[in-house]
Amino acid sequence: MYDLRWIRDNPDAFDAGLGRRDVAPQAAAILKLDAEARANRTALQEAQNRRNELSKQIGAAKSKGGDADGLIAEVGELKSRVQDGEEKERGFTQSLRELLSGLPNQPEDGVPVGADEDANQELRQHGEAPAFDFAPKQHFEIGEALGLMDFDTAAKLSGSRFVLLRGELARLERALAAFMLDVHTGEFGYTETSPPLLVRAHTAFGTGNLPKFEEDLFKTEDGFYLIPTAEMVLTNVVRENVLAEDDLPLRQVAYTPCFRSEAGAAGKDTRGMLRQHQFNKVELVSITHPDESMAEHERMTECAEQILQRLGLHYRVMLLSTGDMGFAAQKTYDLEAWLPGQDSYREISSCSNCGDFQARRMEARYKPKQGKGTRFVHTLNGSGLAVGRTLIAVLENYQLADGGVAVPAVLQPYLGGQTRIG
């Protein structure tokens, strides 16, 4: 959501930012509507002002037992003008809201311009791809051979794009989540949260998933949406709040299932558990002072990287191009883990700074210690990490020649000291 006044003062910058995201210029249409709305508002307020004055006079005259018929007649004429102006005002407000709420956030300076992921920039790599003296398998080959990853049974229950994990793999997933939560809460200052997974429409609007991306969400018959990520709930925690400046930054982490309809993803990543309707994720969300969000973005990304590093996984950090960024983001880093079975890097975390974009939609503000009024907070979210995909990465990177899988050292305490699976 945008600040109209900012668009008024910077129409060219506004359109240029949208242009970098391949959105047609909007400033002229918005400002035309805005000018009409303000003209109407001014006229309406004058009429209201006159009405209020006359009403006071009527009250005064009547309390003295005098005659107010003349005044009542005059105010009667104003009435239709006021009602007409109010109706137009509602129309303008709604039109502007619809127009503005459908536009993506402005990309930060330095974000590469491009149509899709091919324009993403690799910033750095960490670690090295493991060497194998055999042909590394893909995660589903490993899991199915162990009898611990069952797509057929999941399909019997729920159809395609679901998986059922058993035994040591189910436990490995739980171990990964517990490890991630322990690091983020114990070392990085995030507060563990166990949130609702079903939310109402206004919550989905706040993060920018509605109104434009409804088809990506699952919706219940009573009008609830299933969260596609804990970002949606953790961010909306501050919806319509006015926080004290000392409350910032507010750092939360949650381990939750995520539900995605994967509309439009037909034929993409159909094998294995890379792209599912339901997956588990540890999500980080920070609510910050506007001046701190860029530094927090680096910090959050580092927190996510720490998990990969301690798991001994090789990865690279990508700066997403304008065409690959989410609707609400102004800058996004993706962490891509190396998957030897796939012989490619795959996204395992995505860390975004949304600036005040979501805060405006949610009306989430803080009260500065100095000065008057309130300011919008900044919001950031990042996976720390996608647990299902981390499981994939562990399987493919730690696979053994005999079909088993070694357990990374940091996870062994979570598995009763076990050093291998299978």
Added chain:
RNA sequence: GGAGGGGUGCCGGAGUGGUCGAACGGGCCGGUCUCGAAAACCGGUGUACCCUUGCGGGUACCGUGGGUUCGAAUCCCACCCCCUCCGCCA
């Protein structure tokens, strides 16, 4: 599912047709006092928008949207949400 209660400012909570942007209390900010702090006391403390070069003026907002009225936090209608009790239930 049945019955009832309620949504007011940063928070709690009054307010049933005009002088209510809204009592009172808490919090917060400033001051007095103090070596310093606490306590006490004094003062201050809404948001958004419009017009204006400025000084300043004005409008809206008491869950949301309509309506009645010269005038609505207050009356009417619809909707949303929350809570309590009973029932059901992990």
